[in-house]
Amino acid sequence: MSNPASPVSASADAYLDPDLAQLHRLAAAHGVGTTFTGWNGTPQQVAPETLVKVLAALGVPASSPELVDGSLAEAELDPWRRMLPPAVVVTAGKEALVPVHVPDGAAVKLRIVTEDGQEHAARQRDVEVEPRDVDGVRTGRTTFALPRDLPLGWHTLHADIEGAAAQTALIVVPDRLATTGMLEQRRGWGLAAQLYSVRSSRSWGIGDFGDLADLAAMSAERGADYVLVNPLHAAEPAPPLQPSPYSPSTRRFFNPLYLRIEAIDELAYLEPKQRGQVEKLAAKAQQLNRSAELLDRDQVYALKLEALELLHQAERSPAREQAYRAFVRDSGAGLEDFALWCALREQTPADDPSWRDPAAAPDTAAAQAKRRQLAQRIGFHMWLQWLCDEQLEAAQRAAKLAGMRLGVVHDLAVGADLSSADAWMLRGVLAPGVSVGAPPDMYNQLGQDWSQPPWHPKRLAEAGYVPFRNMLRTVLRHAGGVRVDHILGLFRLWWVPEGNLPVDGAYVTYDHEAMIGILALEAQRAGAVVIGEDLGTFEPWVRDYLAERGILGTSILWFENDGGAPLPPEKYRTQCLASVNTHDLPPTAGYLSGEHVALREGLGLLQQSAAEELASHRKSVSAVLEVARERGLLPDGEATEQQQIEALHVLLAQTPSVLLGVALVDGTGDRRVQNQPGTTAEQYPNWQVPLGDSAGQPVLLEDLEGDPRFNGLLAAVENALRQSEAARRR
Incomplete structure (x- = not known):
């Protein structure tokens, strides 16, 4: 990653056509990169047409030399027209x-x-x-x-x-996030799980907040300090639901799909007939728990919504009513706006042009009329968010009571979908006509378009960063930590203009001192740690900067190399979460056998022949396993799959990294990839695979209690970390 403060050099402009040089100066003045480093390491120029479109999204006219000259003059005068800057972020x-x-x-x-x-x-x-x-x-x-x-x-x-x-x-x-200190004093480990896939006999076919509490308590008994879950952001208000937790409708509120119906107090006070209806719905949904088929979010949510609408009719006690009103008051206008979007979205398709009509924005007269017309339904959706808040609080309380130092660690997606609630509610601080993506890399040589509108840097500052703060506060409200997906996006984002291919984009920089500072402030106030997913294209100063601010990075065993050889454990970063794999890779059992190579071949995603890819993969896996063998973590002869998986995790315990991660799927022997990047729903069922064993048969939470594979892996990690910590103190 290039330093966000680095403009295009004047010496480079000297070799450019004068008009293009002016356009480049204008781009630099607004934080738009005119070059980027290609996946093969060579510098690439951003096309002038792309620069003009990106500048237009920033509200800067640049479609002619005259407009460029005028916009340059405006950029110079803009600070002088303001008595005070749009916002001031300072370090204590x-x-x-x-x-x-x-x-x-x-x-x-x-x-x-x-x-x-x-x-x-x-x-x-x-x-x-x-x-x-x-x-x-x-x-x-x-x-x-x-x-x-x-x-x-x-x-x-x-x-x-x-x-x-x-x-x-x-x-x-804060200059540095203080919560990181407890991990520097004593390292810890935890589980990483896709909550929707983690079912129990009490689930309704999808893992829920009650299952989260039980998983946390169960792993805490075995020494875990946290459970890291997928983003729990809200999706659509009614089926069909977007399967990807990384393409939410909003990042500020939560998905009622995860509600445990039986944990809602009002269930006890339903009339017998209504309660019987809920029990029938539960019985139908719970038949799905032992199914090896793909998860059916739509069916589950339809059943839960029917039960929730019955429960919403029950009268709340005075104490419960006061708690609900306090939640609504504390959540502010954002909650009502989101509930209004939910009520409207139930009636209006996502592709309806009215969503982009300024006359239908949340603060217009038309929206006010809808608020009155849909008041009851708006109340229902606000109530759902209150229930989510209650059950997330209970899950975090259960985790802490069980002995976890962190508890639940949430995941923050990069953004929300172009047709999302956030795109409608926050249009004043989002950039129009562009979406977030990634430039070409060796795995996606045409680049990526994630169909998510980015923050508008200037407008966000003019809003005092309040929308960013409000989002963080909700996510951190009942959390011991947050993983920030693609944290490099707080430094710069790849903007892809409408109509362009993903390769035809440009980087736009953000005030990272402000964005990271606010993230640290809100995390410190919540008593939470921050883990930045800092994989991908970047410059070393970014990781150093994050470490200085107390933000943890991410290290994946398979990606850590030193001159082509596996990075020795001692050379891993201290300020990071180290794990064997990630949700974009197969579980370790599947990765060791190279099953993903066959999958990618079948999907047409390989850049070379399957034989060459498999040979390269086996060579890299063998090199890592040899490091474990040299350290006495594997027998000299043939090792079983389980021995290999445990050895790789114990190897990570020899790193100085303050946090270790254990994927729940590695404890069950599951081999199936949860998400195959670069594929559509028609190609691969991303985010729909239930937790299973090595044969793909369902594994419920109750099954884990006596599972020797699960208990053996967690015991190996706990013992290795304890030994490592004891040696460090000697």
């Missing part, structure tokens, strides 16, 4: 300077009001800046130094001059 304990633009010679006062109502003064600094004419007004710049001892939090800056005033958000963030 460090000096921060704030420019204030006022008519030349005007006396200005800058004061800080902290979130608890306390007022502080800022000191003016003697920094000479030449005044300039701005829209006919001679304008000067006065520089203020903020106090170093400001508390962490969301504050407000106020600038006052005679006859005018301005204010902006001031966010004070």
Whole structure:
């Protein structure tokens, strides 16, 4: 990854056509990259047509040389037109300077009001800046130094001059996330699971929040400190549901598909007839638990919605009613907007053009009329989110009571779908006409388009980063940690304009100091750790920066190499979560046997022959297993599959990494890949595979209690980590 602060060099512009040089300068002024490094390591130029489209998405006209010149002049004047910056994010304990633009010679006062109502003064600094004419007004710049001892939090800056005033958000963030400290003192390990696939005899055909609590308690008994689950973000409000948890309708709220119906208090107070209906629905759904077929989200959610609508009719007790109202109040307007979207989406298809009509936005008169018309249904969807919040709180409480230091670790997707609730609710801070993706790499040589609208960097700052904060607060509300998928997206994102192929995109940079700082602030306030998925194309400074801020990285055994050989465990990063595999790879049993090579061959995804691919794969696997054998973790002769899997996990315990991850599928011997990148639903059933054993037969939570394979793997990891920690302290 290139440094977000690095513009296109002037020396490079000297060799460009003058008009193109101006376009490149305009792109650099708005954080748009004009080059990128190809998957083969060679620099690639971004096409001028792509730059024009990306700049248009940022609201910057650039379709002619005259417009480019005008936009360059506007970019230079824009800060001078503002009395205060759009938002100010500063690091606690460090000096921060704030420019204030006022008519030349005007006396200005800058004061800080902290979130608890306390007022502080800022000191003016003697920094000479030449005044300039701005829209006919001679304008000067006065520089203020903020106090170093400001508390962490969301504050407000106020600038006052005679006859005018301005204010902006001031966010004070930690220099380093403090929660990482407990892991530096004592390392830990945990399970990684796709919650929807983890069923019990009490499930309704899909793993739920009750199963999450039980899985956490069960693994805590065996020494685990956390359970990392797939994103639990909300999907569509009614079937059909998008199977991918990484393509949600919103990242701020949760998916009621995961509700445990029997854990809802009002079930006990239903009329006998209604309760009987719920029991019939439960019996029908629970028949699915032992099915080896693909998971059927649509059938399960249809059954749960029928039960939930019956439960919603039950009168809540006064205490329950007060708790519900407090949740609605604390959640703010965002909850009602999401519930309105759900009610509208039940009536209006995702591809209806009205979703993009500005006259139908959440704050319009048309939307207000719909709020009145759909009030009852809006209330139902808000109630569902309250139930999700209750059951997530119970799962985290169960995990902590069982002895976990972290408990539930959530997963934060990169974005939401183009036809999502977020795209409708947050249109003011999202960039129009583009979607997020990835440039070409060795596995996807045409690039990727994820069909997700990106944050608009400037508009997000102008909103004081509140939408970003609100999303983080909900995810972290009942969590011991959060894994941030593609955390590099907080530094830069690959924007693909509408109508372009994924290869025809450009990188757009974000204020990573602000984005990472706010992430650290909200995690620290929640007492949670942050794990960044920092795999892929990047520059070393990014990982170093994240480590300095207390953000953990991600290391996958198969991807860690040193000059073509497996990276010795001692050389792994300390500040990271290390695991053998990831959800985009087969479980370890399947990976060892190379079953994914045959799968990719059948799907036409190989870049070379199957024989060449399999030979290369076996060579890399053998090299890793040889490292384990040299360290006495495998017998000299033939080793069983289970011995190999345990040895690989014990090998990771010899790394300095503060967290280790164990995929639940490795404890059951499952061989099937959960997600095959680069495929559609027609090609492969991504995110629909239930937890199974080596033969693909269903494994329920109850089966794990006495499963020697599951217990043997977890015991091996726990013992290896304890021995490693004891040796470290000696």
